[in-house]
Amino acid sequence: MRTLIAQTITKIGETITVKGWVNSRRDHGKIVFIDLRDRSGVIQIVFGEEGKTLKPEYVVSITGLIKARPEKLVNKNIPTGGVEMEGQKIEIISQAEELPFDMSKENLEVELPTLLDYRSLTLRHPKVQAIFKVQEVVIDAFRKALKSKDFTEFQAPSIISSAPEGGAEIFEVKYFDYKTYLAQSPQLYKSLLVSIFERVFSVNKVFRAEPSVTTRHLTEVVSLDAEFGFIEDWTEVKDMAEFTIKFILNEVKERCQKELSMFGVEVPEVSEKIPFLKLREAQQIIFERTGRDCRQEKDPSPEDEREICKWSKEKYGSDLVFITHYPTKYRPFYTYPDDADPEYNQGFDLIGKGVEWMTGGRRIHDYKTLLEHVKTWGISEKNIELYLQAYRYGMPPLGGFAFGAERITMHILNLKNIREASLFPRDMERVDFALKTLQPDKKPSN
Amino acid sequence: MRTLIAQTITKIGETITVKGWVNSRRDHGKIVFIDLRDRSGVIQIVFGEEGKTLKPEYVVSITGLIKARPEKLVNKNIPTGGVEMEGQKIEIISQAEELPFDMSKENLEVELPTLLDYRSLTLRHPKVQAIFKVQEVVIDAFRKALKSKDFTEFQAPSIISSAPEGGAEIFEVKYFDYKTYLAQSPQLYKSLLVSIFERVFSVNKVFRAEPSVTTRHLTEVVSLDAEFGFIEDWTEVKDMAEFTIKFILNEVKERCQKELSMFGVEVPEVSEKIPFLKLREAQQIIFERTGRDCRQEKDPSPEDEREICKWSKEKYGSDLVFITHYPTKYRPFYTYPDDADPEYNQGFDLIGKGVEWMTGGRRIHDYKTLLEHVKTWGISEKNIELYLQAYRYGMPPLGGFAFGAERITMHILNLKNIREASLFPRDMERVDFALKTLQPDKKPSN
Numbered sequence: 001m002r003t004l005i006a007q008t009i010t011k012i013g014e015t016i017t018v019k020g021w022v023n024s025r026r027d028h029g030k031i032v033f034i035d036l037r038d039r040s041g042v043i044q045i046v047f048g049e050e051g052k053t054l055k056p057e058y059v060v061s062i063t064g065l066i067k068a069r070p071e072k073l074v075n076k077n078i079p080t081g082g083v084e085m086e087g088q089k090i091e092i093i094s095q096a097e098e099l100p101f102d103m104s105k106e107n108l109e110v111e112l113p114t115l116l117d118y119r120s121l122t123l124r125h126p127k128v129q130a131i132f133k134v135q136e137v138v139i140d141a142f143r144k145a146l147k148s149k150d151f152t153e154f155q156a157p158s159i160i161s162s163a164p165e166g167g168a169e170i171f172e173v174k175y176f177d178y179k180t181y182l183a184q185s186p187q188l189y190k191s192l193l194v195s196i197f198e199r200v201f202s203v204n205k206v207f208r209a210e211p212s213v214t215t216r217h218l219t220e221v222v223s224l225d226a227e228f229g230f231i232e233d234w235t236e237v238k239d240m241a242e243f244t245i246k247f248i249l250n251e252v253k254e255r256c257q258k259e260l261s262m263f264g265v266e267v268p269e270v271s272e273k274i275p276f277l278k279l280r281e282a283q284q285i286i287f288e289r290t291g292r293d294c295r296q297e298k299d300p301s302p303e304d305e306r307e308i309c310k311w312s313k314e315k316y317g318s319d320l321v322f323i324t325h326y327p328t329k330y331r332p333f334y335t336y337p338d339d340a341d342p343e344y345n346q347g348f349d350l351i352g353k354g355v356e357w358m359t360g361g362r363r364i365h366d367y368k369t370l371l372e373h374v375k376t377w378g379i380s381e382k383n384i385e386l387y388l389q390a391y392r393y394g395m396p397p398l399g400g401f402a403f404g405a406e407r408i409t410m411h412i413l414n415l416k417n418i419r420e421a422s423l424f425p426r427d428m429e430r431v432d433f434a435l436k437t438l439q440p441d442k443k444p445s446n
Numbered sequence: 447m448r449t450l451i452a453q454t455i456t457k458i459g460e461t462i463t464v465k466g467w468v469n470s471r472r473d474h475g476k477i478v479f480i481d482l483r484d485r486s487g488v489i490q491i492v493f494g495e496e497g498k499t500l501k502p503e504y505v506v507s508i509t510g511l512i513k514a515r516p517e518k519l520v521n522k523n524i525p526t527g528g529v530e531m532e533g534q535k536i537e538i539i540s541q542a543e544e545l546p547f548d549m550s551k552e553n554l555e556v557e558l559p560t561l562l563d564y565r566s567l568t569l570r571h572p573k574v575q576a577i578f579k580v581q582e583v584v585i586d587a588f589r590k591a592l593k594s595k596d597f598t599e600f601q602a603p604s605i606i607s608s609a610p611e612g613g614a615e616i617f618e619v620k621y622f623d624y625k626t627y628l629a630q631s632p633q634l635y636k637s638l639l640v641s642i643f644e645r646v647f648s649v650n651k652v653f654r655a656e657p658s659v660t661t662r663h664l665t666e667v668v669s670l671d672a673e674f675g676f677i678e679d680w681t682e683v684k685d686m687a688e689f690t691i692k693f694i695l696n697e698v699k700e701r702c703q704k705e706l707s708m709f710g711v712e713v714p715e716v717s718e719k720i721p722f723l724k725l726r727e728a729q730q731i732i733f734e735r736t737g738r739d740c741r742q743e744k745d746p747s748p749e750d751e752r753e754i755c756k757w758s759k760e761k762y763g764s765d766l767v768f769i770t771h772y773p774t775k776y777r778p779f780y781t782y783p784d785d786a787d788p789e790y791n792q793g794f795d796l797i798g799k800g801v802e803w804m805t806g807g808r809r810i811h812d813y814k815t816l817l818e819h820v821k822t823w824g825i826s827e828k829n830i831e832l833y834l835q836a837y838r839y840g841m842p843p844l845g846g847f848a849f850g851a852e853r854i855t856m857h858i859l860n861l862k863n864i865r866e867a868s869l870f871p872r873d874m875e876r877v878d879f880a881l882k883t884l885q886p887d888k889k890p891s892n
Binding site for chain 1: 505625666668833841851874
């Protein structure tokens with residue numbers, strides 16, 4: 001009968017069996033200390049010479065007596081630090097080859113290519129695991145937040161028949177006798193589903209053939225998407241986005257204290273109400289604060305985003321800030337032009353700690369207006385027929401928002417590279433391993 | 447201020463505003479009856495001549511007085527059947543074009559191509575919507591079941607670098623200068639993650655280039671996958687699969703009574719313990735019952751599956767039955783040969799109402815045995831290096847199971863075609879619309 005390591009603190013004086021991986025072994029003459037790791041935690045086990053049969057990452061079953069540690073030997077850093085096991089019986093379940101690097105340190109000191117080339121091993125490191133615990137909570141909290149608001153979860157399609165908005169950065173799939181593509185966003189599907197379920201969300205894959213290797217881009221991303229109808233105006237969309245992000249940050253704060261402290265971070269500070277301002281207003285503020293004149297730009301630069309976050313932090317104590325009302329003509333055909341000034345749209349980006357966290361806005365719901373935009377934007381009606389169909393047969397005012405699970409995980413934990421926030425990151429050069437080593441002689445179909 | 451239709455039963459005597467779609471209009475001389483539909487239900491609204499401005503699927507806001515219906519006019523089929531609204535004010539939010547078919551009947555009487563060609567419209571039909579309510583509950587219950595057993599949710603990758611087990615039915619993706627593929631299963635990833643999290647599950651897309659158009663196959667499927675380690679033997683895997691499927695059926699029963707009754711079905715009957723028997727035992731029973739000798743076949747035929755379900759129902763009162771121990775050499779390289787008779791493996795299929803619901807089994811965890819199988823099966827080690835890595839560095843005994851969300855939805859609701867159980871079904875000939883009409887002049891890259 002196996003006992004999980006986290007439960008050993010309630011078993012003092014009992015002889016029990018634990019199972020897991022040898023996290024580390026420390027020999028002190030004839031005494032051998034093993035740290036055993038399972039999904040619930042780590043425990044120190046004390047052996048004599050027989051402990052020397054164990055090596056890092058061996059999978060073992062160990063029976064022994066749980067004892068309270070003397071006060072001065074308590075390890076306050078781990079929940080099981082008050083106990084240790086006196087090892088009595090070892091059963092080796094699976095051996096492990098010698099490790100290519102030391103896995104026992106608090107920080108896994110390997111470079112990014114090694115981190116990824118040995119992904120099946122490096123993910124075992126408690127601090128690497130912690131990233132995905134946080135990500136699981138982010139995704140779970142996203143679902144909880146929207147379910148509490150009566151949203152229906154749907155499964156967005158990955159294979160699409162055309163690149164709806166053109167777009168060079170789209171992957172082509174050889175589909176029997178046809179060409180299909182991988183969805184860059186579930187935008188059109190989630191919008192059309194508003195005409196069915198009114199309020200929808202999805203946790204789905206999106207694919208971007210981003211032809212550059214940056215610290216912020218992956219080719220395959222977990223997108224968290226929401227969309228809902230019968231809004232009165234765009235601020236309802238912004239408020240729902242705000243509710244969702246606060247809900248997520250709060251859940252991470254409550255459920256991931258251990259993980260946050262491993263990274264020495266706290267969840268971003270958010271003011272009671274996340275401040276929001278129009279792009280042109282933000283640019284004016286930046287101009288006044290720095291003298292840098294970005295007032296005609298269509299998007300904030302990374303420098304601008306950092307500056308406006310500094311302003312938000314100083315003025316409102318908020319690490320997060322919404323920038324709204326971007327120039328309509330540079331945004332997708334479905335974004336809703338502001339009634340007061342149609343040159344700018346009713347869209348928003350949520351900026352946190354100097355980078356974009358989330359994007360959203362109101363969409364056009366009137367069929368005729370939509371058709372006009374489709375023409376102006378030069379979109380093929382045939383390519384978006386299913387989307388147009390929804391509007392042709394009656395669509396309420398709607399809006400929504402989206403963000404990437406990897407990116408938000410990265411920002412919460414202050415990771416340097418988004419690849420660290422993906423279990424199996426894919427980029428232009430790597431799919432598990434570097435493609436040039438995997439496929440030295442392969443060229444794609446053309 | 448909008449009131450949801452489901453809440454109108456608590457508003458008798460009040461003047462309120464409801465918003466939604468015109469589900470139907472019935473004119474009785476100068477009196478017009480409107481059924482208005484929102485995400486929460488349907489309500490009857492009574493108008494004079496002014497109701498004639500409304501047409502099916504118009505999106506409207508209607509203000510009026512909620513009244514109790516006289517006893518003999520109560521509609522017992524819907525929760526709001528005890529009330530109706532006396533319409534006072536109509537605001538048309540969006541108009542709809544004339545519908546191509548009648549959407550107001552209890553059953554949507556259209557053929558499959560029409561059902562799919564008008565997907566943005568047909569999904570609005572309450573009985574079509576109901577399918578996806580059930581599917582949402584299936585997926586939600588899957589997550590709940592496994593979370594209650596301490597499983598970690600992970601996001602499985604869709605793009606993979608090679609076809610790990612060869613496989614003709616795999617989609618190729620043009621990936622910058624390389625060839626990549628769409629995952630047919632997260633099997634190798636979920637297994638390797640057992641060495642990280644011990645117990646994992648995922649809700650993910652899998653892709654099969656199934657070159658035939660059947661009622662049971664889609665090219666893009668929502669797969670529900672689970673895998674866990676430190677098992678004592680294969681029956682633990684079967685038992686976890688059984689726990690999960692029972693949990694799901696129970697949640698559907700509790701949360702989807704309305705939807706089940708729309709389809710005139712009940713959740714399948716399951717005996718206290720789902721019966722299980724080896725393939726060869728099943729074949730012997732079939733031989734004895736029918737005289738049909740299938741005792742040397744490597745898989746049960748559809749006819750066999752129906753017969754064994756009949757047997758299970760008669761003998762144990764169970765619509766579900768496990769068939770176990772398939773011939774090892776016809777199964778994937780990672781399946782675990784039975785110790786007593788290695789010609790057969792420790793795998794299982796769950797058969798329900800005569801068709802396969804779920805598949806699972808124990809996997810090899812010993813690195814050397816795995817390598818031998820890899821050689822015997824003729825798999826390229828390079829193609830599964832990340833998987834092998836996990837075993838090289840210590841893997842506990844493990845197993846798992848998988849099933850498709852669409853297929854289980856189809857079986858629960860007794861749908862005739864799996865396309866009905868996918869919001870946006872993709873098959874060899876269709877991605878939203880028939881590919882031959884979308885891409886008459888397009889041929890794929892070669």
